[in-house]
Amino acid sequence: xxxxxxxxxxxxxxxxxxxxxxxxxxxxxxxxxxxxxxxxxxxxxxxxxxxxxxxxxxxxxxxxxxxxxxxxxxxxxxxxxxxxxxxxxxxxxxxxxxxxxxxxxxxxxxxxxxxxxxxxxxxxxxxxxxxxxxxxxxxxxxxxxxxxxxxxxxxxxxxxxxxxxxxxxxxxxxxxxxxxxxxxxxxxxxxxxxxxxxxxxxxxxxxxxxxxxxxxxxxxxxxxxxxxxxxxxxxxxxxxxxxxxxxxxxxxxxxxxxxxxxxxxxxxxxxxxxxxxxxxxxxxxxxxxxxxxxxxxxxxxxxxxxxxxxxxxxxxxxxxxxxxxxxxxxxxxxxxxxxxxxxxxxxxxxxxxxxxxxxxxxxxxxxxxxxxxxxxxxxxxxxxxxxxxxxxxxxxxxxxxxxxxxxxxxxxxxxxxxxxxxxxxxxxxxxxxxxxxxxxxxxxxxxxxxxxxxxxxxxxxxxxxxxxxxxxxxxxxxxxxxxxxxxxxxxxxxxxxxxxxxxxxxxxxxxxxxxxxxxxxxxxxxxxxxxxxxxxxxxxxxxxxxxxxxxxxxxxxxxxxxxxxxxxxxxxxxxxxxxxxxxxxxxxxxxxxxxxxxxxxxxxxxxxxxxxxxxxxxxxxxxxxxxxxxxxxxxxxxxxxxxxxxxxxxxxxxxxxxxxxxxxxxxxxxxxxxxxxxxxxxxxxxxxxxxxxxxxxxxxxxxxxxxxxxxxxxxxxxxxxxxxxxxxxxxxxxxxxxxxxxxxxxxxxxxxxxxxxxxxxxxxxxxxxxxxxxxxxxxxxxxxxxxxxxxxxxxxxxxxxxxxxxx
Numbered sequence: 001x002x003x004x005x006x007x008x009x010x011x012x013x014x015x016x017x018x019x020x021x022x023x024x025x026x027x028x029x030x031x032x033x034x035x036x037x038x039x040x041x042x043x044x045x046x047x048x049x050x051x052x053x054x055x056x057x058x059x060x061x062x063x064x065x066x067x068x069x070x071x072x073x074x075x076x077x078x079x080x081x082x083x084x085x086x087x088x089x090x091x092x093x094x095x096x097x098x099x100x101x102x103x104x105x106x107x108x109x110x111x112x113x114x115x116x117x118x119x120x121x122x123x124x125x126x127x128x129x130x131x132x133x134x135x136x137x138x139x140x141x142x143x144x145x146x147x148x149x150x151x152x153x154x155x156x157x158x159x160x161x162x163x164x165x166x167x168x169x170x171x172x173x174x175x176x177x178x179x180x181x182x183x184x185x186x187x188x189x190x191x192x193x194x195x196x197x198x199x200x201x202x203x204x205x206x207x208x209x210x211x212x213x214x215x216x217x218x219x220x221x222x223x224x225x226x227x228x229x230x231x232x233x234x235x236x237x238x239x240x241x242x243x244x245x246x247x248x249x250x251x252x253x254x255x256x257x258x259x260x261x262x263x264x265x266x267x268x269x270x271x272x273x274x275x276x277x278x279x280x281x282x283x284x285x286x287x288x289x290x291x292x293x294x295x296x297x298x299x300x301x302x303x304x305x306x307x308x309x310x311x312x313x314x315x316x317x318x319x320x321x322x323x324x325x326x327x328x329x330x331x332x333x334x335x336x337x338x339x340x341x342x343x344x345x346x347x348x349x350x351x352x353x354x355x356x357x358x359x360x361x362x363x364x365x366x367x368x369x370x371x372x373x374x375x376x377x378x379x380x381x382x383x384x385x386x387x388x389x390x391x392x393x394x395x396x397x398x399x400x401x402x403x404x405x406x407x408x409x410x411x412x413x414x415x416x417x418x419x420x421x422x423x424x425x426x427x428x429x430x431x432x433x434x435x436x437x438x439x440x441x442x443x444x445x446x447x448x449x450x451x452x453x454x455x456x457x458x459x460x461x462x463x464x465x466x467x468x469x470x471x472x473x474x475x476x477x478x479x480x481x482x483x484x485x486x487x488x489x490x491x492x493x494x495x496x497x498x499x500x501x502x503x504x505x506x507x508x509x510x511x512x513x514x515x516x517x518x519x520x521x522x523x524x525x526x527x528x529x530x531x532x533x534x535x536x537x538x539x540x541x542x543x544x545x546x547x548x549x550x551x552x553x554x555x556x557x558x559x560x561x562x563x564x565x566x567x568x569x570x571x572x573x574x575x576x577x578x579x580x581x582x583x584x585x586x587x588x589x590x591x592x593x594x595x596x597x598x599x600x601x602x603x604x605x606x607x608x609x610x611x612x613x614x615x616x617x618x619x620x621x622x623x624x625x626x627x628x629x630x631x632x633x634x635x636x637x638x639x640x641x642x643x644x645x646x647x648x649x650x651x652x653x654x655x656x657x658x659x660x661x662x663x664x665x666x667x668x669x670x671x672x673x674x675x676x677x678x679x680x681x682x683x684x685x686x687x688x689x690x691x692x693x694x695x696x697x698x699x700x701x702x703x704x705x706x707x708x709x710x711x712x713x714x715x716x717x718x719x720x721x722x723x724x725x726x727x728x729x730x731x732x733x734x735x736x737x738x739x740x741x742x743x744x745x746x747x748x749x750x751x752x753x754x755x756x757x758x759x760x761x762x763x764x765x766x767x768x769x770x771x772x773x774x775x776x777x778x779x780x781x782x783x784x785x786x787x788x789x790x791x792x793x794x795x796x797x798x799x800x801x802x803x804x805x806x807x
Contacts, residue, residue, distance in 0.1 A: 487778020
């Protein structure tokens with residue numbers, strides 16, 4: 001089109017006029033009005049005016065053309081800014097405000113290999129820097145003091161008497177079992193995390209109550225808190241006596257209203273002065289406190305208020321940890337809980353209007369209000385060691401003793417280890433023990449290098465205790481009637497009874513799986529999410545938000561591409577790739593699938609926090625990945641073990657399948673339409689590649705567990721086997737290789753159709769005699785109220801029957 005001056009206007013200039021600066025539009029509109037007035041000028045001036053008008057029109061056109069790109073750029077910038085502002089506002093509305101306790105939990109511990117998994121790029125070579133071996137002092141302690149302690153304990157008597165005998169208590173204290181984490185300068189052992197863990201494991205294979213007794217002082221408790229946060233005066237006063245057992249500690253966190261939700265505690269304290277001394281007047285009711293009935297000091301967590309401002313800037317209101325001795329005025333402790341008849345000391349700790357001077361606060365007044373951070377930092381390490389160590393013990397004992405029992409025990413004239421139903425159980429027990437042991441050693445190695453793996457510690461607590469429980473339950477199934485008859489010869493019943501303890505304490509497994517592992521992991525270990533959340537929580541950091549959002553989007557795109565790529569490039573043949581390389585390829589694929597799905601899950605925003613079933617499945621996948629890499633790391637350092645390829649192959653097959661099923665469950669149940677199918681399609685575009693172990697794999701592992709093999713010996717490391725030949729577990733281990741040999745001899749005699757020689761028959765009879773002892777169970781003249789009754793005592797159930805003389 002043309003303007004009134006006869007010059008062509010740029011196409012769409014009128015439509016774009018709203019984008020042109022006001023001064024330019026004003027000049028353009030003014031020139032158009034002047035052009036209309038030219039006709040009124042005298043002809044002599046018209047030529048001159050036309051020339052000037054032409055020049056002016058050209059200038060206007062040039063100005064418009066030169067301004068347009070800048071206008072377009074400005075529009076795009078303003079548009080992007082507007083969009084990002086709206087996204088930022090939406091994110092702030094969707095993201096719930098983070099409490100101080102949540103922030104402390106997220107910032108506790110350290111991030112390492114867990115971030116690699118959330119990044120979708122974990123590398124097995126990264127784990128080469130970790131080692132888990134006992135030093136000479138730790139090994140000597142295991143071989144001497146720990147062995148002696150286990151020999152002293154009759155766990156059946158402990159169960160009946162509901163307490164450890166005096167000589168065992170004395171030995172535990174005097175030999176330094178309670179001071180394993182305390183530095184030598186204070187009289188402690190200063191053991192590594194791995195040394196500490198294996199001591200617990202060995203004791204737990206003999207007596208769960210003894211293991212719990214040793215666990216508590218060396219886990220989350222006063223010693224750990226004092227070492228990290230205590231004043232020098234507090235360290236000098238408590239640590240030497242904690243190391244030598246004169247002080248026996250416990251820690252009070254859980255209350256009736258604050259179990260897993262410890263931040264909701266009702267135990268409160270108010271800052272006040274008493275006789276010129278600044279302190280806290282507290283009322284508290286704690287329960288489930290292990291060692292409380294016999295403890296000489298207790299760490300107490302209370303929520304402190306300061307309504308009068310007496311802290312004056314030193315410390316702040318909030319959860320606070322105090323350390324009180326048993327004789328502290330107003331402190332009440334001594335009662336016991338009956339913990340499903342598992343005889344470890346456990347009970348309540350209460351107090352009303354108890355005055356606590358600032359000198360009793362761990363770390364002094366400066367640490368008032370800092371207790372939650374202290375507890376979270378310690379928990380990140382503590383829950384990685386004690387409970388997983390105890391759980392591995394149950395799995396080891398099951399594999400060792402039940403595996404031998406299955407070979408010695410015969411039904412239908414064959415060892416029950418030859419029955420496929422039994423083989424299936426034995427293989428699962430072996431696989432679970434290998435996986436749990438790998439995870440235990442891996443996290444111990446991380447802690448040995450001064451890491452505090454908060455997310456991975458949650459995995460170890462939940463997964464290893466769950467897998468240990470599974471192994472023990474299956475072991476009980478194999479034992480059958482021999483498993484349910486308690487007595488000195490029943491090696492598994494007390495372990496079985498104690499299983500709920502490890503599942504429940506230091507973060508119930510249900511909560512840990514459904515809320516903690518993925519919830520904390522996604523926020524803490526994701527390479528970009530926490531930084532993005534901090535810009536949202538800040539409330540006025542649009543620039544930072546845009547920067548972190550771009551990183552997150554780029555990361556998501558990269559993971560999406562990687563997820564599809566590995567579906568094509570992953571190894572498909574074990575023989576061609578080699579066993580380790582094959583499974584590293586599978587783990588790489590599954591890690592990229594996990595990272596991609598984790599990124600997509602963010603569409604739920606703050607609702608993801610409450611999608612616990614989805615979160616639990618994500619936790620399953622993450623756990624399978626951590627345990628898979630742990631198993632590969634463990635396998636690399638144990639390749640020399642005879643038969644390890646078979647159990648490694650079985651375990652990795654199972655872990656790949658578990659990870660796959662977790663991803664399938666997420667995609668199938670994801671609450672946002674379309675997103676679930678996208679997850680499934682990007683993860684498994686060619687179908688589901690993983691399955692459970694084959695029957696062939698099962699038979700191989702079952703045979704390794706039930707014969708005198710390298711794998712069996714590896715899985716039995718660090719467990720207690722008595723030097724007393726009549727001990728049932730010792731007898732099983734001594735009889736196993738003989739039973740295998742005797743059965744082979746009998747089979748050869750049948751094939752050769754001949755009678756045994758004198759020596760052969762003597763050996764067979766010896767094995768049969770041992771077999772006969774092993775299959776016997778304990779029986780008693782009386783139990784419970786019957787014990788100590790006179791000889792003419794008649795059980796109530798027999799009164800009034802046909803043989804009752806009074807009838």
